[in-house]
Amino acid sequence: MTDSSRASTLLRDSSGDPTMTQASTTETPAAIRADVRDLKFWYGKFQALNGVTMPIHDRKVTAIIGPSGCGKSTLLRCFNRIHDLYPGVRYEGQINLAPENINLVEKGIDPILVRLLVGMVFQKPNPFPKSIYENVAAGLYVRGIRNKTEVEGRVEEALRQAALWNEVKDRLTKPAFELSGGQQQRLCIARALAPKPKLLLLDEPTSALDPIATAKIEELMDSLVKDVTILIVTHNLAQAARISKFTAFMHMGNLVEFGETEQLFTNPTVTQTQDYVTGRFG
Amino acid sequence: MAGGFSERRIVATAKVQDLTFAVLGVIVLFFAMAMLATLVADLLIDGLGRINAQFLTDFPSRRPEEAGILSAWVGTSLVMFVTALLAIPLGIGAGLYLEEYAAKNWLSDLIEINVSNLAGVPSIIYGLLALGFFVYGLGLGQTVLVGGMVLALLILPIVVVATREAVRAVPSGLRESAYGLGCNRWQVVWSYVLPSARPGILTGAIVGLSRAIGETAPIITIGALTFIAFLPPSPIQAAPPFLNFDWLNSPFTVMPIQMFNWTSRPQAGFHVNAAATGVLLLGMTLIMNGFAIYLRYHLRKGQRS
Amino acid sequence: MSQTLDEGSTFAALRDSGFLRRGRILARVMQVILFACAALSVVITGAILWVLISESWMFFRQIPLVAFLTDTEWTPAFTNARYGILPLLTATLWAAGIAMAVATPLGLVLSVYLSEFARPRVREVLKPILEMLAAVPTVVFGYFALLFLTPLAKQFIPGLSGFNLLIPGFVMGIMILPYVVSISEDAMRAVPMTLREGAFALGMSRWRTAFSVVIPGAFSGVTAAYLLAFARAVGETMVVAIAAGQNPNLTGDPREGAATITAYIVQMSLGDLPHGTLAYSTIFATGLVLFLITLAFNVLGFVLRRKFREAY
Numbered sequence: 001m002t003d004s005s006r007a008s009t010l011l012r013d014s015s016g017d018p019t020m021t022q023a024s025t026t027e028t029p030a031a032i033r034a035d036v037r038d039l040k041f042w043y044g045k046f047q048a049l050n051g052v053t054m055p056i057h058d059r060k061v062t063a064i065i066g067p068s069g070c071g072k073s074t075l076l077r078c079f080n081r082i083h084d085l086y087p088g089v090r091y092e093g094q095i096n097l098a099p100e101n102i103n104l105v106e107k108g109i110d111p112i113l114v115r116l117l118v119g120m121v122f123q124k125p126n127p128f129p130k131s132i133y134e135n136v137a138a139g140l141y142v143r144g145i146r147n148k149t150e151v152e153g154r155v156e157e158a159l160r161q162a163a164l165w166n167e168v169k170d171r172l173t174k175p176a177f178e179l180s181g182g183q184q185q186r187l188c189i190a191r192a193l194a195p196k197p198k199l200l201l202l203d204e205p206t207s208a209l210d211p212i213a214t215a216k217i218e219e220l221m222d223s224l225v226k227d228v229t230i231l232i233v234t235h236n237l238a239q240a241a242r243i244s245k246f247t248a249f250m251h252m253g254n255l256v257e258f259g260e261t262e263q264l265f266t267n268p269t270v271t272q273t274q275d276y277v278t279g280r281f282g
Numbered sequence: 283m284a285g286g287f288s289e290r291r292i293v294a295t296a297k298v299q300d301l302t303f304a305v306l307g308v309i310v311l312f313f314a315m316a317m318l319a320t321l322v323a324d325l326l327i328d329g330l331g332r333i334n335a336q337f338l339t340d341f342p343s344r345r346p347e348e349a350g351i352l353s354a355w356v357g358t359s360l361v362m363f364v365t366a367l368l369a370i371p372l373g374i375g376a377g378l379y380l381e382e383y384a385a386k387n388w389l390s391d392l393i394e395i396n397v398s399n400l401a402g403v404p405s406i407i408y409g410l411l412a413l414g415f416f417v418y419g420l421g422l423g424q425t426v427l428v429g430g431m432v433l434a435l436l437i438l439p440i441v442v443v444a445t446r447e448a449v450r451a452v453p454s455g456l457r458e459s460a461y462g463l464g465c466n467r468w469q470v471v472w473s474y475v476l477p478s479a480r481p482g483i484l485t486g487a488i489v490g491l492s493r494a495i496g497e498t499a500p501i502i503t504i505g506a507l508t509f510i511a512f513l514p515p516s517p518i519q520a521a522p523p524f525l526n527f528d529w530l531n532s533p534f535t536v537m538p539i540q541m542f543n544w545t546s547r548p549q550a551g552f553h554v555n556a557a558a559t560g561v562l563l564l565g566m567t568l569i570m571n572g573f574a575i576y577l578r579y580h581l582r583k584g585q586r587s
Numbered sequence: 588m589s590q591t592l593d594e595g596s597t598f599a600a601l602r603d604s605g606f607l608r609r610g611r612i613l614a615r616v617m618q619v620i621l622f623a624c625a626a627l628s629v630v631i632t633g634a635i636l637w638v639l640i641s642e643s644w645m646f647f648r649q650i651p652l653v654a655f656l657t658d659t660e661w662t663p664a665f666t667n668a669r670y671g672i673l674p675l676l677t678a679t680l681w682a683a684g685i686a687m688a689v690a691t692p693l694g695l696v697l698s699v700y701l702s703e704f705a706r707p708r709v710r711e712v713l714k715p716i717l718e719m720l721a722a723v724p725t726v727v728f729g730y731f732a733l734l735f736l737t738p739l740a741k742q743f744i745p746g747l748s749g750f751n752l753l754i755p756g757f758v759m760g761i762m763i764l765p766y767v768v769s770i771s772e773d774a775m776r777a778v779p780m781t782l783r784e785g786a787f788a789l790g791m792s793r794w795r796t797a798f799s800v801v802i803p804g805a806f807s808g809v810t811a812a813y814l815l816a817f818a819r820a821v822g823e824t825m826v827v828a829i830a831a832g833q834n835p836n837l838t839g840d841p842r843e844g845a846a847t848i849t850a851y852i853v854q855m856s857l858g859d860l861p862h863g864t865l866a867y868s869t870i871f872a873t874g875l876v877l878f879l880i881t882l883a884f885n886v887l888g889f890v891l892r893r894k895f896r897e898a899y
Contacts, residue, residue, distance in 0.1 A: 080462060097598075128460070295792075296795070310696045314761065321728070321731045372624050383621060393629060399889065402818050404824070407874055411639075467618070496724020498825050499853060503853070542726050556730055556734075
C-alpha cells in the first residue's frame with residue numbers, strides 16, 4: 001500500500017449515510033466529544049483562564065459568550081493549540097478528546113496532531129491565495145491524501161456540507177479571493193470540514209459579515225451539526241440563543257455558568273449571567 | 283480689520299515660504315536628475331558608436347580599435363550565475379529563519395545585528411576576505427568560483443533584508459489558518475509564506491544581482507587579471523556527462539574590471555572602449571532595476587485590490 | 588461511549604502515520620538548514636575579522652603601531668620604506684568629507700521635499716529615478732568623474748589637478764544621495780501625523796512644520812542616515828581609485844590628487860602581490876583601519892536607527 005492511500009484509509013471518517021448518523025445521535029444524546037477539566041492558561045505571567053470545567057457535547061453546538069476580554073476566544077484557541085504559535089504561553093488542566101481521551105493541552109502532545117483532529121474557522125475569512133478547489137483540498141494534502149478521485153470527492157462533499165457547492169461548482173479553479181465575504185467564510189468552513197475534524201471551532205465567524213451572509217452561516221450550522229461537533233465563540237447573544245444547544249458564559253477568565261442554552265438565557269442560576277444576558281453589562 | 287489683515291499676512295508669508303522651499307526641492311531634484319542624465323549622455327556619446335559585433339566577440343588587445351570584451355562578458359555571465367546560485371537560496375534561507383523561526387533571544391539578536399552590519403561593510407573588505415580566506419586560506423585561487431562566492435557574500439544582506447520585508451508583509455491570518463489546518467512550520471513556510479512573498483523576494487534578488495554586476499573592487503582585490511585572452515572551458519560538452527565544471531576553476535575577468543582597466547589607460551582610444559563597456563553595464567543594471575521597480579509597483583497594486 | 592465517536596482518524600493513527608512522520612523529519616531538517624543560512628552571517632563577520640586581524644598581525648610584528656599611526660609618509664615601495672597611514676587616512680577623510688558636504692544639504696532638502704511637500708503621485712515617479720541613480724555601477728561614476736567632470740571643472744577651478752580629491756568627493760556625494768534620502772525620508776514619514784497636525788493647527792507653514800516638528804522628531808533617524816552614508820563614502824573604492832590618483836599624499840588641498848585607503852588596496856592588488864610578504868600584509872593592515880572606521884559608524888547608525896524605530 002502506498003503511504004498516501006494508507007494515510008487516507010487511516011484518516012477517513014466514514015460519516016456514512018446521514019440518516020444513519022442522525023439516528024445514532026438521537027440514540028446517544030449524552031455523548032461527550034470533549035471534556036474540559038480545570039483548564040488554566042497563561043500568556044506569560046498573565047493568567048487568562050482560571051480553571052474552566054465544562055463538557056462539549058457530541059454533535060451539538062456549544063456557544064461561548066461573554067464580554068470582550070473575558071477569555072472566550074482564549075478558551076476556544078486552546079482546543080487546537082493555536083496559542084502555541086506565540087511564545088510564552090502555558091496550559092494547565094485537561095481537554096480530553098473522545099474517543100481516545102487524549103489530553104489536547106498536555107505538554108507531550110504535538111500541537112500539529114491536535115490541529116489535525118480539531119478544525120478551526122477564524123473571525124475574518126482567510127482563504128489561501130489559491131483556487132477554490134486548492135483551498136478545500138489543502139487540509140487533505142497536509143494529511144497525505146493525494147489520490148485525485150478521493151480528493152475531488154471530498155472537496156465536493158465538503159463544499160456541499162458548507163452549502164457552497166452550487167455557487168462554485170463551475171469555477172473551482174478560480175481564485176478564492178473572487179468570492180464574496182460570506183462565500184469566503186463558507187469556503188473556510190468547507191476547508192475545515194474536508195478532513196472531517198472531530199471538533200469544529202468557530203471564532204466569531206460572522207462578526208465580519210453582513211446580516212444576510214450571517215443568516216446563511218447560521219442556517220448552515222443547523223445542518224452541519226448532524227455530522228460535526230461545533231464550538232462557537234460569539235459576542236452576539238441572539239446568535240448564541242438561535243444556534244446553540246449549550247452555552248457557556250465567561251467573565252474575567254472564569255466560567256460563570258454552563259448549561260442548556262434555553263435554560264441559561266431564560267432562567268440563569270447566577271445573577272451575573274442574568275445581568276449579562278439581559279444586557280445590564282458587557 | 284487689523285486682525286484679519288495680519289492673519290492674511292501670516293498666511294501669505296507661510297505660502298511664500300512653502301513655495302520657496304518647494305522650488306528649492308524641485309531644483310535639487312532636477313540637479314540630481316541632471317547629473318544622472320549627463321552621465322548617461324556622456325557615456326552614450328563617448329561609447330555607443332563603439333558597440334558592434336567586433337567589440338563583443340574580440341579579446342582585449344594592445345590596440346584599442348582591435349580590443350573587445352568577449353572574455354569580460356563571458357566572465358561576468360559565469361560569475362553572476364555562481365553568485366545567483368549561492369546568494370539567492372542562502373539569503374532566502376537566512377531571511378526565512380529570522381522572520382519565521384528565530385525566537386527572541388541573544389542569538390537571534392546577534393544574527394540580526396550581524397546582517398545589518400554586513401550590509402554596511404565596504405565591498406573591498408569582502409575582497410580582502412576572499413583574498414585571505416578563499417584564495418590563499420582554502421587555496422582556491424583566482425577563479426570564477428571565488429569571484430561568484432565573494433559577490434554572493436556581498437549581496438547576501440540585500441537578499442536577506444528583501445526576504446524579511448516580503449515575509450513580514452504576509453498577513454498573519456494566512457499563517458494562522460495554515461497552522462490551524464495542521465501544517466507544520468516548514469509546510470506553512472513552503473506552501474503559504476514563500477509563494478506570497480515571492481514577488482518581493484524576486485525584487486530584492488534582482489536589485490542584489492544588479493549591484494553585483496557592477497561591482498569592481500572585490501574582484502580586483504582577489505587578483506582577477508585584467509588581460510584575459512581566452513575563455514573558460516565550456517560548461518557543456520559533447521561527451522557524457524555533458525556538463526563540465528572546469529570553468530569554475532578558470533581565471534576570468536569581468537566587465538567592470540575591463541572598464542576600469544581601459545579608463546586608467548592614457549590613450550583616448552581605450553577611453554572609448556571604457557565608455558562602450560560602461561554603456562553596456564549601465565544598460566544591464568538600469569534594465570534590471572527598472573524591472574525590479576516594475577515588479578514592486580505591480581506587487582503593491584496587487585495588494586491593494 | 589457511543590460508537591459514532593470511534594469512527595475515523597484517531598490520534599494514534601495520526602501519530603503513527605508514516606507520511607506525517609516524514610513531514611516532521613523534513614521540517615526538522617529544514618529548520619537546521621535555515622538556521623545554518625542565518626548563522627552564516629556570523630561566520631562571515633568572524634571570517635572577516637579573522638582574516639584582517641591575522642594578516643595585520645604579520646604587519647604589526649614588523650612595523651610598530653605608533654609609527655603606523657603617526658608617521659606622515661606612506662612609501663612601502665621605496666627602499667627606505669615608511670608605513671604611516673596618515674596620508675591615506677586624510678585622503679580618505681577628505682573625499683568622504685566632501686561627499687558629505689554635498690550629500691548633507693541636498694539630502695536634507697530632498698528628503699523634506701519628498702516626505703512633506705511632494706504629492707504621492709509625484710513621489711511614486713521620483714523615488715524610482717533616485718533608485719536608478721543608486722543603481723549606477725561605481726566604476727561608471729569613476730569614469731564620469733575622471734573623464735568628464737574633472738576636465739570640465741578644470742576650466743573653472745584654477746590649480747585643479749587631473750587627479751584630485753574634490754571631483755571624486757563630489758561624485759561620491761551624488762552617489763550616496765539616494766541612500767541618504769531613502770533612509771531619512773523613511774524616518775521623517777514615520778513621525779506621527781498628529782505631531783504635524785498640532786503644528787499646522789498653530790498656523791505654521793509646511794516649511795516651519797518640517798523644520799520645527801518633523802526633523803526634530805526624526806532626528807535620530809536622520810542622523811543615522813548620515814552616519815551610514817559616511818561609512819559608505821569612506822569605504823567607496825572605484826571612484827577614488829580612478830579619479831583621485833594612486834599617489835599617497837598628505838595634503839590639505841583637495842585640488843591635489845591623493846590615494847585613499849581603498850585606492851591603495853586596489854593599486855596593490857593590481858600589481859604582483861606575493862602571498863606572505865610585508866607588502867601583502869599592508870593591504871590587510873590598512874583594510875583593518877578601514878573596517879574599524881566603517882564599523883564604528885555603522886554600529887552607531889544601527890543603534891540610532893533602532894532607537895528611532897522603537898520611539899514610534
